[in-house]
Amino acid sequence: MAAEQFGKYTEDDIKSLDWKDHIRLRPGMYIGKLGDGTAPDDGIYVLLKEVIDNCIDEYAMGFGKSIQIQLDGKSIHVRDFGRGIPLGKLVDVVSKINTGAKYDSKAFQKSVGLNGVGTKAVNALSSHFMVAAYRDGKTKMAEFERGKLIKETKEEKTTEPNGTLVSFTPDEQIFKNYHFRIDFIENQLLNYCYLNAGLVIQFNNKKFVSKNGLLDLLQHKTNTDELRYPIIHLKGEDIEVALSHNNDYGEDLYSFVNGQYTTQGGTHQQGFREAFVKVARDFFKKDYEASDIRTSIVAAISIRVQEPVFESQTKTKLGSQHMYEGGPSVKKFIEEFLAKELDNFLHRNASVADALKKRIEQSERERKELAGIKKIANERAKKANLHNKKLRDCRIHFNDEPPVKNRQEYIELMNQTTLFITEGDSASGSITKSRHVDTQAVFSLRGKPLNSYGLTKKIVYENEEFNLLQHALNIEEGMDGLRYKNIVIATDADVDGMHIRLLLMTFFLQFFPELVKQNHVFILETPLFRVRNKQETIYCYDEAEKQAAVAKLGNKPEITRFKGLGEISPEEFGKFIGADIRLQPVLLEQGDHIQQLLEYYMGKNTPQRQEFIIENLRVELDLIEETV
Structure with a gap:
């Protein structure tokens, strides 16, 4: 019976996929998750990164001092002024896997771009892709649609300076309902500048440049008036470090390898964490707890490794054990650098050493x-976890160790893991019944959480709900154990729902700011209206979408106004938390001072806040629609 069901297994069943078809069939293997642009690691930003990485490689080799980038709707144009792709290999370089210059370690010893894959992935996953090379007074251009060559020019004379121009439009067949967020792109470009001091990037007529590397990065990422001592900035061959301490809980680390932002850390980040603890203990001649030394640290580390090994194609976690073949381990290299340079700095700067010691001992007192x-x-919490009615867990978690078999597919699922935090039995029930049990979990709140502004971390343990939430997330000891990639606040779009959102965001910003800073926290958008006739149903997220749906369906369609998540049936809810999920990221803008922000919005009601509310108050009439 089984044999009949699956049919015969013959030569006709064996298929060889074309390079572009394989990329389009398994895009996650090449760019990680797809997404719609609401998260900084969504695929559309990875495509841009792959193009820019090639420009950075040229700059690192000493060719071209600037990059010009233009966003035109959903199309991006990137122009560098390096050597330009050799004209005779222009088509091959962007359309033949395992074709590139980066296999020769002499040419690109510490390359940023992927080995012969990056631009091919961009080409295959773009509805339109164009590349033009300018080289020694000659130029050549090629155009593609979804990886298929549709136009190729012959070599022509040009007065354009040397370099390469790439234009691409991410394919909406692959990236559903996507849109670029300017702030994510700008942050991406700033990181390139911090890691390549002196490089000038022009984006939509805005100039980005850094003179002081990682020192500028920390000044941009922190509020310097909160730092316990001036930023320590150390540079050496193949390594750069900047660090300080503030008053936040947790660790705020930014790590880079060969110009790649390793959002999930790796051997270099762990090496830095361990080395910093060892240097502090040796300097102060006291065996402090590692957590006391690292609590509230803000730091950035960048290293350059020969032929780095990453744990996934998108290179978000370094797996390399050694700096280069036959060379020191990554951890040993960082440890020796800090043991010399940081130790020397602390000996020369007694006031900084004293401030560091006071911060460590303050953390020690708070821990005790x-x-x-x-x-x-x-x-x-352990007893509650045995029969925790608040948490409906999923099967796969963000901190899992991927199996050897189907490793890449498992990592893709890990990056989809989501915890929905919702309020009320009806809303929790709808999400629980419609969720994807492999990757989506639900945590149910009981009423409104406590306003935790101004309270110490003691409240996280005294408040049962907060304690169970931190255990569900597994972040008590830091971000390394985080069980879900996305934390989604799912509340009603009314006054009470908005208040719950603010209370949860206050909790995260007060005690676990890394969750927000590392873009793990989102707000779930759910439709306000359902517009339907006998042939079609359209869900609308605002008044404008509703009016467009009414115009499309015509003849007085039935209109339903959803007032709460509990009114949406599980069958319908499944449509809003699947492939077409709409998420609004919770972001901190540059210059936001967390404690001042929380004091203003969540502290005592002040005249300034009353004035702000009055000036920004909008009154909207909630019209009762007649249903047909």
């Missing part, structure tokens, strides 16, 4: 004060 209640709270 928490010890008693933490033990009781954790025992309570």
Whole structure:
């Protein structure tokens, strides 16, 4: 019976996919997740990164000092002024896998771009892709549609300076309902500038440049008036480090390898964490707890490794054990650098050393004060976890160790893991019944959470709901154990729902700011209206979409106004948390001072806040629609 069901297995069943078809069939293997542009690691930004990486490689080799980037709707144009792709190989370089210059370690010893894959992936996943090379007074151009060559010019004379121009439009067949966020692109470009001091990037007529590398990065990412001591900036061959401490909880680390932002860390980030602890202990001649030394640290580290090994194609986690073949381990290299340079700096700057010691000892006191209640709270949480009605867990988690078999596919699923935080039995029930049990979990709140502004971390353990939430996320000891890539606040779009959102964001910003800073927190958008006739149903997220749906369906369609998540049936809810999910990222803007932000919005009601509310208050009439 089974044999009949699956049919015969013959030569006709064996297929060889063309390079572009393989990329389009399995895009996650090449660019990670797809997404719609609401997260900084969505595929459309990875496509841009792959194009820019090639420009950076030229700059690193000493060719071309600037890059020009233009966003035109959904199309991006990138022009560098390097040597230009050799004209005779122009088509091959962007359309033949395993074709490139980066296999010769002498030419690109510490290359940023992927080995012969990056631009091919961009080409295959773009509805339109154009590349033009300018080289020694000659030029050549080629155009593609979804990886298929549709036009190729012959070599012509040109007065254009040397370099390469790439234009591409991400394919809407692959990236559904996508849109570029300017702030994500700008942050991406700033990182390139911090890692390549002196490089000038022009984006939509805005100029980005850094003179001081990682020092500028930390000044951009932190509020310097909150730092406990001036930023320490150290540079050496193949390594650069900037660090300080502030008053936040947790660790705020930015790590880079060969210009690649390794959002999930790796051997270099772990090496830095361990080396910093060792140097501090040796300098102060005291065996401080590692967590006391690292709590509230803000740091950036960049290293350059020969032929780095990453744990996925998108290179977000370094797996390399050694700096180069036969050379020191990554951890040993960082440890020796800090042991010399940071130790020397602290000896020369007694006031900084004293401020660091005070910060460590403050963390030590706070940890000891928490010890008693933490033990009781954790025992309570363990008992609750045995029959935790608040958490409906999923099968795969962000901190899993991927299996050897189907490793890449498993990593793709890990990057989809989501925890929905919702309020009320009806809303929780709808999400629970419609979720994807492999990757989506649900945490149910009981009423409104406590306003945690101004409270110490003691409240995280004293408040049962907060304690269970931090255990569900597994972030008590830091971000390394985070169980879900996306934390989605799913509340009603009314006054109470908005208040719950603010209270949850206050909790995260107060005690776990890395979750927001590393773009893990989102707001779930759910439709306000359902417009339908007998042939079609359209879900609308605002008044404008509703009017467009009414115009499309005509003849007085039935209109339903959803007032709460509990009114949406599980069958319908499944459509809003699947492939077409709409998420609004919770972002901190440059210059935002977390404590001042929380004090203004979540502290005591002040005249300034009353004035802000009055000036920005909008009154909208909630019209009752007649249903047919």
